[in-house]
Amino acid sequence: MDKPRLRSAIEAARAAVPEDERHAASVRTRESLLEQPWVQMAGLVACYWSIGAEPATHGLVFALWKHGATVILPVLREDDDLDWAVYDGPDTLAPGRFGIMEPVDTRRGIDTVRTAALVIVPALAVDRSTGVRLGRGGGSYDRALARVGPNVPTVALLHEGELIEGVPAEPHDQPVRYVAQPSGITKVTAGRA
Template sequence: MSRKAQLRRELLAARALLTSEDVRNAASVLAAAASGLAELAGARTVAAYVSVGREPGTRALLDALHARGVRVLLPVLMADNDLDWAVFDGAEHLVPAGRGLREPDGARLGPHAVLEADAVLLPGLAVDGRGMRLGRGGGSYDRVLARLADAGAHPALVVLLYDDEVVARVPEEPHDHPVDAVVTPAGTRRFPRGRGTGDADPAGS
């Protein structure tokens, strides 16, 4: 088993121990912290996702962004694991999809719609001190990040995690992209552009 696969197993096992109350409490704190981030506060379009299971909760954040007039794009998983996008028009317009996901019921905008985002909220299992992110391994967001890089687009990349998911080191591969900020219930940490090496300086939200 690769180090990435082993770390994913450990992190998912830790999430499995969280109670529903743990998840709800963390989601409330994360929504408040992330809503106040400069990267999201000044964004006109944010690409985000609907959290499922014991993932750090995004639903309160989606509602807060939508309520203040931000155009929120949510992913629609395609058959090849790439992501299409649709606009979030409120929780009542989310419908069940495969793999336990929920997706908007509106028009599909195409995979390149993410290029319009000023900030992208990425799912993840861990981030290290260099800003390197560990995803679930499906590859969907690797394609999103590659699409952004190929187009020369540089939205703010933000990950929501639990406190113990900011780790010393995430195994990386050449296609991996570091993020700009991680938000946990304990606070926000930012990583400088041109990142991926060295240590990052913590910063408050």
């Protein structure tokens, strides 16, 4: 299946799940992540503020912040690359491009993600063999992941059933090392560190 059709199929499946079920699944995913020592020890975490039927990150971002991590969230630039700013609590967010909530803190630059000890990214699906993630098609997160060091854990958040075989890959696609789902954390065999 090509990327546009796969995106449409996954987005339709996500939208069909009742919101309370998606919320409960997101809580399980969050708890699985927070139990990982490599998550607990990460001093600087790059994450994102979820929208729509994505696995919810609002509670995860808040929990990481409350446990002492510095959390940076993306700020979508006009060229669709990602700048980064520090999250300092729920009152420090404002709508950005396309209405997505972004930190109001000083922009730290596109290379700030290089300093993160943990990078959590959105995905519609991840290929279980290659770690290639299917995003929304803008390439923003592939550009950000290309800046991340080879030993930094990169994690895509998914709903159950979205870790699959056969995600179409292009040369610019950047793999992830881990997938977090309600059932737990899966290390992807060929994903980058």
